[in-house]
Amino acid sequence: AQKVTQAQTEISVVEKEDVTLDCVYETRDTTYYLFWYKQPPSGELVFLIRRNSFDEQNEISGRYSWNFQKSTSSFNFTITASQVVDSAVYFCALSDLTGANSKLTFGKGITLSVRP
Amino acid sequence: GAGVSQTPSNKVTEKGKYVELRCDPISGHTALYWYRQSLGQGPEFLIYFQGTGAADDSGLPNDRFFAVRPEGSVSTLKIQRTERGDSAVYLCASSLSGGYGNTIYFGEGSWLTVV
Numbered sequence: 768a769q770k771v772t773q774a775q776t777e778i779s780v781v782e783k784e785d786v787t788l789d790c791v792y793e794t795r796d797t798t799y800y801l802f803w804y805k806q807p808p809s810g811e812l813v814f815l816i817r818r819n820s821f822d823e824q825n826e827i828s829g830r831y832s833w834n835f836q837k838s839t840s841s842f843n844f845t846i847t848a849s850q851v852v853d854s855a856v857y858f859c860a861l862s863d864l865t866g867a868n869s870k871l872t873f874g875k876g877i878t879l880s881v882r883p
Numbered sequence: 884g885a886g887v888s889q890t891p892s893n894k895v896t897e898k899g900k901y902v903e904l905r906c907d908p909i910s911g912h913t914a915l916y917w918y919r920q921s922l923g924q925g926p927e928f929l930i931y932f933q934g935t936g937a938a939d940d941s942g943l944p945n946d947r948f949f950a951v952r953p954e955g956s957v958s959t960l961k962i963q964r965t966e967r968g969d970s971a972v973y974l975c976a977s978s979l980s981g982g983y984g985n986t987i988y989f990g991e992g993s994w995l996t997v998v
Contacts, residue, residue: 771925810991810992811989811992812926812974814989862984870931872928874925875924876923
């Protein structure tokens with residue numbers, strides 16, 4: 768069965784520190800998609816990135832970067848030079864053929880607090 | 884608006900009452916989803932619509948929960964005989980199509996409190 772584990776529950780950093788959010792997934796499928804979403808206090812889940820299982824290249828978007836490693840079933844998310852506006856709950860999610868229909872399996876989320 | 888719109892944003896109801904939650908997806912998106920998020924948890928899938936039909940309702944917890952999308956756009960999630968355990972955020976989402984791996988875009992959710 769599909770499963771996403773976000774072992775860290777809460778992280779607190781001081782502004783400008785780098786922070787890495789961990790995500791480990793389980794799936795029996797060889798083809799799958801991984802996602803990261805950000806949930807600010809307003810409650811809306813904001814899409815950050817989608818990664819296909821065949822593409823193991825790391826990706827960088829501004830201060831955000833993602834490290835995908837199939838060998839360890841991990842898809843970690845790093846924020847460089849964190850800012851107060853990065854404070855939110857971050858979710859990792861998996862979509863695989865077992866789930867079908869783009870159904871997402873989410874982790875429990877990591878609450879990130881960035882202090883000024 | 885450009886995003887997924889949900890109403891009401893907050894709803895407090897008494898145990899045993901009937902509740903309707905409405906979702907207006909992104910224009911042009913044929914796939915629509917309902918998820919439920921309890922405090923401290925990630926969202927959990929409830930139901931998926933492709934067009935007007937419910938293609939997958941495997942996540943609905945019991946027969947008190949029902950959803951419709953009669954014209955393939957707006958959807959309504961209906962909860963009968965509400966229980967305190969139904970208290971959660973109900974998130975609606977949509978994607979361009981329902982194919983596997985499509986990016987899903989979420990609304991701000993409807994916070995339901997059953998007292």
